[in-house]
Amino acid sequence: MSSILTNASALTALQSLNATNKNLQVTQGRIATGMRVAEAADNAAYWSIATTMRSDNKANSVVQDALGLGAGKVDTAYTAMNSAINVVDQIKQKVLLAKTSSAADRDRIQTEIGNLQSQLKDNIAGANYAGSNLLQTSSNASAVDKKLTVMTSYNRDSTGAVTTGTIDVDFTNIRLIDTNGATGAAKAGILDKAIGATGSPSILSLKVNGTASQTTATAFDNLLTGIEKALKGMASGAAELGAGKARIDLQKDFVSKLSDSIDRGVGQLVDADMNKESTRLQALQVQQQLGIQALSIANGSSQQILSLFRG
Structure with missing residues (x-):
């Protein structure tokens, strides 16, 4: 069913693009910092252990x-x-x-x-x-x-x-x-x-x-x-x-x-595995480009409805 109020294809493409952008942001952060657990939100258990051990190492210094x-x-x-x-x-x-x-x-x-x-x-x-x-x-x-x-x-x-x-x-x-x-x-x-x-x-x-x-x-x-x-x-x-x-x-x-x-x-x-994150970054960049293309195609379907009303 075609609708001018709800474009299901565009919504699906947008959700997929948002997920790709989020994953891309995470990967870019890991590459920028060199860490896969930079804060407690990334992995509370590992972050807590790492923080405690870093404190102990300062004492060792x-x-x-x-x-x-x-x-x-x-x-x-x-x-x-x-x-x-x-x-x-x-x-x-x-x-x-x-x-x-x-x-x-x-x-x-x-x-x-x-x-x-x-x-x-x-x-x-x-x-x-x-x-x-x-x-x-x-x-x-x-x-x-x-x-x-x-x-x-x-x-x-x-x-x-x-x-x-x-x-x-x-x-x-x-x-x-x-x-x-x-x-x-x-x-x-x-x-x-x-x-x-x-x-x-x-x-x-x-x-x-x-x-x-x-x-x-x-x-x-x-x-x-x-x-x-x-x-x-x-x-x-x-x-x-x-x-x-x-x-x-x-x-x-x-x-x-x-x-x-x-x-x-x-x-x-x-620490982040930089080889793995680099490969993942390239894959996500491709997914992002495809997502943008898919969203563009989905948004174009609304324009096709106008052709039905042309004489």
Whole structure:
């Protein structure tokens, strides 16, 4: 039936064209954004999961920054500790040489030891990273300042409860100079505390000349014993720093890989397949052109009715 009030063919063609245009708009949006789930309306479940995982990955980015900062501090302290061990080893050699030297030679040796002691102080004072010096700390510091705490992980369970992992480096075993403001026996640094009985010198204050207590073989043996003890403590400190550095490096590598894995997982949920969308775009463009042609033909049928009334 032909009607001038209702053109069923045109309505059908228009509905088909509208559906094609809608699909074309969706495909063009996916190509423009590179995502098939760009908002909750596209797929509420996938969008929610992706949003949560992106948030977690931002936290992992903070963890990576914290690990990088911690690695810098520990690496700086480790380098300075090794340098200090080498200098103390040289001091040990000078003390051993002075044991059987004349008084005049001991004066010259003491000058060399004094230079090495100054070198130790300079090296340790320069071992700063981001305002932190792990080798020069106070034994009277508050609990929070008695160790270096490096955040290593951000953990969220199924209920939303959050915990963080840490790596702690205790200053007690790596402290070379104590900045507690005290003097003498009250010092707790490996290099500034007494290396023998009460009243004996520290590594930074020992002398091989000018004092009666260091004129005997036994006195020199006591100095050498104290130096060996200090070297042992420094070796333990270097080992602790090395272990901390190795663990931080491993965690940095893990967090980096974890972050990449989460990115890939989110991509599988929400990223568009560009090859598929490109093919779909071409098909929809053809459908759109055909739809427009079909609508034009359907609208032309009304004009044909006029021919029935022509004489």
